[in-house]
Amino acid sequence: STDEPVTGPSGGPPSTGAGTGEQSKFFVSADYEAELAMLGATATGPAGKPWEQVLNPTMVDTASFKKAGPHKICFSNAALNNPWRQVGFKTMQAEVETHRDKIAEFVHVDAEGKDQKQIADINDLLGKDCDALIVSPNTTATLTPAVEAACRTGVPVIVFDRGVDTTCPVTYINPIGGYGFGHVGAEFVAQKMKPGGKVLALRILPGVDVLETRWSAAKLVFDRAKVDVVGVEFTDGDPAKTKKIVDDYLQRYGTIDGIWMDAGAVAVAAVEAFQDAGKPVPPINGEDQLDFLRMWKDQKLTAIAPTYPTYQWRTPIIAALRILDGEQVSNPWKLPQPTITEQNLDEYLDPDMPPLHYAMCGCTGLPGYPQRWK
Amino acid sequence: MQDTLPRRALPVRAGGPLPILAILGVLLVLVAIRQPDFLAPASLMSFLGRSAPIILLAAGQYFVIVSGEFDLSVGSLVTAEVVIAARLIDGDPDRTWPVMALVLVSAAFVGLVNGLITSWLRVPSFITTLGMLLILVGAVYLWSDGSPKGELSEQFRRFGRRAVEDVPVLGRVPYALLIVLLLAVLATVLMRSDFGRILVAVGDNPRAAELSGVRVGRTRTIAFVLSGCAAGVAAILLGGYSGVSFQAGSGLEFSAITAVVLGGVALGGGRGSVAGAMLGALTLELLFALMNFFGVSGTVRPAVQGAIILLAVAVSAARSPSR
Amino acid sequence: MTTPGDVGSLLDLRAVTKSFLGVRVLDRVDLDVAPGEVHAVVGENGAGKSTLMKIISGGYAPDEGTVVFAGEARRFRGPRDAGRAGIGIIHQELALLPDRTVAENIHLGHEPVRRGLVDRREMRARTSALFASMGAGPVPADALVGDLGVAQRQLVEIAKALALDARLLIMDEPTAALADHEAELLHALVRRLRSQGIGLLYVSHRLAEVFALSDRITVLKDGRRVTTVPTAQTTTNQLVRHMVGRDLSGYYPGRADPGDLGPVRLTVQGGGNAKLRGIDLRLRAGEVVGVGGLQGSGRSALARALFGVTPFTSGVVELENRPIRVASPRAAMRAGIAYVSEDRKGEGITARQSVLDNALLAGRALGGAWTGRAARVTRMRGLLDAVDVRSAGTDQEIRFLSGGNQQKVVLARWLALGPRVILFDEPTRGIDVGAKAAVYDVVRRLARDGAAVLMISSDLPELLGMSDRIIVMREGRIAGQVPAGASEADVVALAMGAVAAT
């Protein structure tokens, strides 16, 4: 017998980068255009509940999955190894609690950031009579065969956050995405910095699609604006490493006029590096993590925070229940992806939450708030 | 594996800090050529300050290595202490001092446990401290639900972040640098004391030491405690420098061991100086800075680092007489 | 005397020279062995016998000189090379792996292979055949060597050398660990091998067997060949004179007069542990008590029990009439007992530390006052001078010193503590004559200053020359005691199992 996916594995997405010769293979021009278009689109769905809203919905039929409750919902999680995922997972658990009547059991398996383990985990879950399977894949290409195998068992599969290279899941849920994130940050930095200045791009790690797309969009902006990107460095999300890198660049170039980041986790460390060196903090982008938002407010930074909201962790549960009720859902399910600017900054500042909490958790109304997230 | 024919005796005492000083000198010359401003007081001070934690960890690791053991747990100990400090202080400046004391005491305690397991249960220290690495990381994640909570106070952070301002000539002198200098002097004095000499003797030949009345297990345990303490101080400086994160100490054990070996200290014990170990750490940090000045891409740096380590260690292995 | 280089010789060494860390251990040594000849090599401890054997068998490369084997000049790249050429060796120190079986040890490096796999049945069969050919009792081929006793290990070592089908077989003190009847077996084996035309190099301190077995004898002294003589043309006395190089009288410092003896320092009653049984012992201040016995008879075990390394598990130990428990070396040191191990490299020195650090090690370990540390260093420098340590300075790493000077440093380490009881285990092993004399002086001086001295030695003349009385050990017990002035024969008789003479 075999668990092999019928379609066989597929490679990475084709690299079409018309006019962007230097782009990485992660750059898909059509997706890029679509995402930028979505930044301006209005979402449908209940107001004030962005996790239920959809941008450009394309509904799919799910009648074949209709099933009487209560359900057993299974979740194969890539990892719980950073605050973003921790906040998201707590939000997901709280969401599950709001559906106690419909969800009899919620099974969660943590792959600890290992592709190999996640493939085994998915296989394991397939033997557990799950009514729906939610997957947050660790790596796009390598998890594709396992997700395909899951689809073939007939269980409704819902993928969110990072994607897979197959359309077999019932739906793929995530916010607008990396191109949007990267573009917003880069546009801001390019506009606010002194013309012809030097930008340092700080990245977490290579190879994760949602992060790669952020950088490829940013690169496009900087190329067009003829900004001098003096360095692209990986920080591993380590604040100490970040500070050292920024410090070194300040040594080397005397001044840096803009900082672009593909994720906000180490934004505070980057800002501190300027402060500690006694240099003015240049235009910078972070994310919706509270430590950065507070610093932005307190230090009056020239900043912006594109987001990749953690409220997206609520949506897979909602989607699963809708699918099991036979209701139509959108595929892909694109969630709004708000940007925090100087104008709306105050809305997101919550002095009671811990510094590494993400403002866009959409969790204030959920059971256990705020204690669960502290 | 190796022939046992002793090679010709060397005029230089093996394990001394001379070779590492030579490497450091070469790197400094390269810096001076490529980025002369780096050697200006302001940037040099900041460089030394931010290098303080790894220098301390190298010193701590030195005690353990020179006594013939390994400590793989220091990186995760640093992480654990930073995370614990943040959660306990939770932004409240009044808790700074008690928590700092707790950090030091608990780090020493972890060292004590490492030492006791190694010398009483006779578990090779590689395994003891590997297990401890897993336990510490797991426990601290478990305790904090997988993401650091709370916040370090400004008072806590100043040791790793702030400086004595307006010093003549030097400008800002980071507290971290002062702390590391103080501890370096203490470490050097310690290594010249009876205890220090005994520690090296234990690493050289534990049987001979034991038959001369040395309490080998106790001596090695103290070395682990010292390594734990160094990790505690490093945690205070590193937490201060960059704030709380789960990455705070990751991989530092390997950097520290590498630094110690670069500094002329023999794995297996019995040879090398604590000054050499600390200079090894400084050299490693300078190497990173240099790679930046030469624009070596971040992703290629590990390769350059690996090549230089292999080269440096191969050269000194070829120079030193076989055991 | 036969001139080296006779036509038809199997092995022919010319002017072989070897230095370790700058110390010349072999100095232009010539040696030849004919097929079917047993050529004995004798000399004091440290004369260079084992080093020479290792050079012949490829363990070391000579610094200078040539090795001609079977008519061909050779430069062996290693023991494997020599083994292939037909040279087998039984090492003085057992070269066996305790975690491997007898058969695996015997065949290490030349395992029989069938269809690509090690043929274990063949290995077992060959092992049994080897032991049978040696006339030895059964040693289980599948036993772990670590589970065997020392005599059996020695047999394994011999079998291992025989397994090679060597044309030249080197035996470096093969009978040292063997009881009489086992030694007899070995002698028979040697004769049989000789009759098969195999050349044998036979190193031994047992002069009786040297005379019984060998055709020619070469005497080494301080790394030089003193003489090579046909066995039939020499006598024990001549040989000893060649070995020692001077008259033995006057070599050892004077003994204690009965009036010099002080109170009883140390007594043991019914002492026993895994290696020792029923030890009754009394050491008085001012006396040097020698300990004789064959290798493996428990002499070191006695010293190690007294020093708390492997403590007595039964019996009573009293120091100056107060019962003490010596559970560790540290406890022994606190009680005023010192111990100079027979294994200087493994247990005596910390090779890469300085002379001074080595000398201060015990004092530091006992710790105590922070004050007076400078004085301690000054005192130690004086002491190192007093025992005449020759080094490039007290900062020099001790491994660069000659064995004798290393030993003097170890002595200084203990002298500084002013021990009331001091245990010497083979204190002159592997050190040169001059250093030996210095060691003897120190030993005697310690006794005169009121210490009780226990001195283990395998060197019978030394034992007889130094001791005020000699206790002889056999199989973990004290077999008996002989007074000062006894003969070698008296000691050997006791050691070999004769009834106590006194």
Place this chain on the structure above:
Amino acid sequence: MSALSFRAARRTVPGVYLALVLTLAIGWLVVVLSGGTLFTQATVVSLLHVAAGLGLVAVGQTLVIIGGSLDLSVAYVVSLSTLVAAEAMNGSDTALLPGVLLALAVSAGIGLLNGLLIARTRIDAFIATLGVGLLLKGYLDSGYDGPAGATSPALVQALGYQRIGPVPMSFLLLAAVAAGAWLTLRRTRFGHHLLAVGGDPEVARLSGVRNDRVLVAAHVLCSLCAGLAGVYLAARLGSGAPRVGTEGIYDLESIAAVVIGGTALAGGRGGVAGTVGGVLLLAGLDAVFNQLQLDAFAKQVVRGVVIIGAVAVYARRVIGKGRS
């Protein structure tokens, strides 16, 4: 001293299997009491898959550790091997064999480098393999920003997903490699020499063993095993994955499995049977924790305790044996 005591010593099932049975039994009990099932087919398949990857690396690691050495570069060799295999195959079945061979050849080359550095240049194995690991990391980080290449579908089918009942082919591969390593250690000259070199290099040398060659060969075999693990992972993942080795922490985990299995870190003693037991124990813990949905972090703590505890038990035994 007797032959009897020897036989007992040799035949003892490595203690790790007792621990394994206990762990699985207790785990099974706890899982059942909490209303789940531990030994479903899917769980067993998953467990064996996880064991296969780690097991291949750990078997190789066993060889170098027995020889008194160590390999900290295996995690990078695993990653590199997935990439070499997948890129060479590029999704085509015809390139299957060349792809596999190329991956293995590259891995062997790295093992050769490790071995030569350690045996010839006499750099401590810890630093040598750490340094080589860094070289590889630099290559991987700068050369790859994500999965690359495509594994031949036939290999994916055969090695990645095919199974016989609940036993995946990959586990059979592990079984075969382990059996081969077992045979090598016990029944080949090389194996005997390796145990000797690890046990006492001087004794080995005096007995005519060419220590250098033996050690180099052990490192080549170790890297080959890591390379094979890479080929398996390429089959499992469908492409080359530049970080799969480090994500899997194959370096430290393989060493942990080896010592849990009773092989002495100092060399000269131990075997692959114990290692396989150690791997199954670690994978079994994974399975139990998965079923109980306990935190990965709690598991980490348990792993740490198990590793120290297991070795403490072995150390106790050796001391006990030495004293008796």
